[in-house]
Every structure is written in structure tokens, then in C-alpha cells.
Amino acid sequence: MRARSTPSVIGHRGAPGYRPEHTRAAYELAFALGADAVEPDIVATKDGVLVVRHENEISGTTNVADHPEFAGRRTTKEVDGVALTGWFTEDFTWSELSVLRARERLPQVRQASATFDDRYPILRLSDVLEVVDSASDAASRALGLVAELKHATYFEAAGLPLDELFVDALADAGWSDHPGLVVESFEKTVLGRLSVRGFRGRRVYLVEAEGAPADRVASLGAAAPGYASDVTLRGLYALGSAASPADRVDGISVDVGQILHSGSVSMGLFGEDEGGVDIGAVTSDLVDLAHSAGLSVYCWTLRPENGMLPREFRTGGRDDEWGDWRRLFAILLHSGVDGVFADHPDLAVAVRDGR
Template sequence: MSHASPLIIGHRGASGYRPEHTAAAYELAFALGADAVEPDIVATRDGVLVLRHENEISGTTDVAARPEFAGLRTTKTIDGHEQTGWFTEDFTWGELSTLRARERLPKMRPANTAFDGRYPILRLRDLFELIDESAERHGRHLGLVAEIKHASYFESIGLPLDELFAAELDDAGWRGGDGRLIVESFELTVLGKLTARGVGGRKVFLIEASGTPEDQRLAHGAAANSYADFVTEAGLYALGGLVDGISVDRSMIVRQDAAGTPQTSDLVDLAHSAMLEVYTWTLRPENRFLLPAHRAGVGQARHGDWWGEFELIMGTGIDGVFADHPDLAVAVRDSLRPAA
């Protein structure tokens, strides 16, 4: 997939403008100039891969208002965290397909709530079709950055996401290494399994600013490598033999010093030295998500100096950014291009 640098990835579509993971969000992301879109992938009870931020869906669908599903509300421990709600793996696709999407951040993005109830949940196979159709409509190559969610958990309940994902790629004709596909996960194990299954495309390890990967915790307990261990110089060089890149929390790229001055870290340069691509999430314009120095006026939902922050991040030479408002990220990227 040929594109300008950095790659602009519509985070769950254009989720700043439409409820995330809906057809409208993905279509709008491409219309606004995104090079690729990022779905979060979880599974139903009957093994259908669906697109939701988490397998717990009370915050992103109307399930809580559907009396026919009241009996499915339950409490589970997912990756060490207890959660109560409704979970995709307790529904068949036929049941889940009757639900409608809702805005996940209604207080931050009240305008998006006008679209609540208008869009159904999508399957992964639906998104493959949407991308192919959008590429033809816009006359350019478009890509997919697929996030495999909670792989160890799903495998523990008999729903191996690597196997299900590989099968979906085959059915859609997306398995090949034509540059359209990137696969990412917070668990290295599932990325290795996908490579072993012959799944093409780049593999990217997602890295939190703190904590420990779930697959490492399950395998090694107290001796497990933390996320911080993977972003040392030695850790990055070790990853270079396992994956093609890393994708990190934005706070690991840009932060403020004690005087309140925004600064960038050397992580991009270190990772590039280890022959790894670097991506970051998530670029958002609202005050709540910006560094204090880039906030403006009163209110978390108000847009601050997002241009300054996006420009600072892109100036590190980063390979890709995830953005809720792809048009804003595209505008900053285009401003940084050398004059012809």
C-alpha cells in the first residue's frame, strides 16, 4: 500500500464524527483521506468475528435496553479485570446482529449521539467488502490495521482468534502480502501464531505505557516481561526478530517536562535503529486528550491546539498515527510535506 508518511489510520473509522466501528464511521474515514482503518476484533459464541472496542458491549450498543437479552448480563474476569455487562461471546451472530451501535463517549462527543441506534454491528467480513468498495470508489489503495483483542482469553473459551481470523482472510482474499494488511495485538503470542499460519501483512506489537502483556503474565507469572521491558534498547532489538513494528501509547512519544514544555522522546529513533516501524495512538483534538500546554479555554470537549500536538508527534518521523478525526491528521501531515 503506497501512501504518504506517516500513515493516517482512521481509529475505529472516523470515530470523532460517527459512532465507532460502524459502516458510516469507516466510509467517512476514507472520504476524509485516511489511508487505512482500524477495527477491534472479537468473537461471537458461534465463532463469527465482529467489530467492537471490547467484547463487553454495554457502552457501545443498545443491549442494556433490550429485555430479551437481560438474562445474558453477567460478571467475568477479562485479562485480570472484573467486568459486568454483556459479552459478545455469549451471543450468536444472529442475536448480536439485532443490536444497534451507540456513541461510546457521549459526554465528549454529544453530536455523535444523533446517530445512536442507526447502525448495526459489523462483522469483519463486512469490513473487507467495505474497504474493497471504497478503494474502487476513491481510486486509491486502502488498508486495514486489524487489532486482535483478548486473544488468550478467547482461546481459553474455545474461540482461537488466530484460526478464525486466518479463515476470514482466506474467504475474503486478503491473506496475501499485497501491503494492504497490518495485524496488531497487545499479545505477541497471537502474532506469532498468525505468522505460523502463513498470514501475510506486517505484524505490530501494541505496547501500553504501563502494565504487563496478558500472554506474558499467563506464561511467566511474576517473572513476565512488562511493557516497559520491551521498549528498552535491548527489548526493541529482540522484538526486531519477531515483529515488523510497535504501536505505542501517545504518552510514550510526547510529554511535558517539569516546566510544562512539550517534548518528544527518542523512542521513534530507537525503534527505527532496531529496524522496527513505529505507530502511535490516539491523536484526538479535545482538551481532555491533549497535553496541558495544548489545551484551550474551558471544558474537556473543547478543541485545543491539536495542530501543535499532532505536528509535534509527526515531526518525530513516526510511521503511522491513529486518529479519531482523520481529516485533521491528514491536514497536518500534508503541511509537513517538503515543497515540490
């Protein structure tokens, strides 16, 4: 029986199951629903202001296409090896972006959230920090922030170093020593640069199930080792025990599929003490291996909709209808992970706390 923990519930981009992601309403609602922290995705503007958007291409999450004054900004760029056409934050000043309004990114799946389209402006990182401070005061406890730096190598090449901008923004907001501060990235290089700049929070390495990190590809090309090399036993110990502090991280963050292990070989990892959960999938040994290497483990993303669930947890309804989410959430929350990212924080809190 593996050791149990009480994982943190992190509002993934706020509470995007209920309100358009990365809006003040989504973040405030996440805390009202019991989240311990929220997670903003961070990109940069042309004038070096950090804003929170899922991607630097914003046509799917804002009403930018409805603004004729910005029609000439539509362009095609290659971001981390992928050609994208649309509007990009680095081509706008913050003053220009501030006139835009947020939209639901997945309207076919989340029609209720889409009814709030165009109500809320987009936010800067500084705005999110204010929300966390206010929610902490209201809750009489320190709530947290798990900030994801997006496309760091790309922004570095554009003259917008996210590590420098991030550290400066924290200092300006009085957040440099905040106890609930975590930063994460799919690129370990930017996490190392934060260490060199004296960043005092926890640094977490996001690990995809496939592919290779953009920073490695930029440096090594086709010879770049993939993410798979990071989650071997050797790779995990290298992450947790590297000689240089800049090369070490405090944890890893992986998707649901990397925690689950389909089949019956390891079904004994869970018993009837898990609230009678009918196990249709069990966990891999990744959590145990990472913990043995001194790393925390986070898991993303807990979502209830059929279209978002692993196949074995879907029911016969439409993609927007909820499937067997409770069973999946229970498995993940009892897997030993230290935190989970959830689009509906209240559901994760309810399962975690046995409600």
C-alpha cells in the first residue's frame, strides 16, 4: 500500500468548467469553490507585460477578430515547430490588448461557460496576483499560484525573456517570497534561469507523454532527447539530484494518462478503503519513482466531460455530457500525487474530501 497524501486542488486556469478561462470571474470562482491555488498560463506583450492566456495566439480565446483596427495584425508564425495563423500577444501592447474580451475556448463542450463570452477583459499576471491576495485575506489562509511560463524559448528569441519579466513582476507585486508560489514550464531551461535570478519559489517541470521539449529541440535539433527520457528512473533522479541548482527541479507535472496504467497487473494498489471505487484503471509506478527521487508530482487535467475523459471512463452520452468522472477523480486523488489541476475545482475537492 503506497503512502497517502492530501493533494492540493489547483484551479486550472481558474474554473474554466464554469466561466471562460483566465478571467477574473474564473479565478475568483475557483477559490470560492475550494481551490487551494490557481494556475495562470503566462505569455508576453510587445511592451513586456505578462498576460494570462492559454496561448500567445488569441483568436480562440478573445474577440480580437471582431476588432477591425487589428485586422492587419493577423499573421502566420511558427511556434515551437507548429505553424499557427491568427493574432499573437507579442504583436500588441498591453494597452491594445486591454480592450479585448475573453471567450470560452471550447464552446461546443462548455456551452454554459460560453454564455459569458465578451463579458470579461483579459488579465495581466499582476491582476491575478491581486485576486490571490484578496482570496487569501477572505479565507484567512495563504492561497497559492502555480504559474506556467509558455513558449519560453520562442519568447526569448523575440527579445522577451519570460524569466526576467516574471521575476520583475513578482518583485513589483511583493510576491518574491510568497509561500504559495510555484512556477512550471515544459522547458527546463527557463526554470534554470529562474534559479540563477534568485527565484525562491518551487520549480516544477511539465512533462508531455510524447515528443521533446522545445528548448532541447532548439539546441539539439532532431537529436534532442524526448520527454520519455525524463521519466525513467535515471531521468527522475537527475531532475531531483543534479549537481547544479539550476539543473534541479522540485517536482514534475504529468498528464492523467501518465498516472494511469490500464490493465489488471497492479490492481492491488487500491483496495476497498478507497470508498468502494470500482477500479477500471490503476496507477503506474511513476508517482512512487518520482517521490523516491525527491520530486513532488502533479497531475493534469481533471475534467468530467466525456470528450475530455480517458476512453475507459466515458459513458454513452454526448461529448459535453459528464462521464464516469467520479471514479477517475478518486483514482487520481488516491494515487499519491501531491496536487491535481481541475477545471471544476469543486468536483475535485468533493472527491478528495469524501463529500
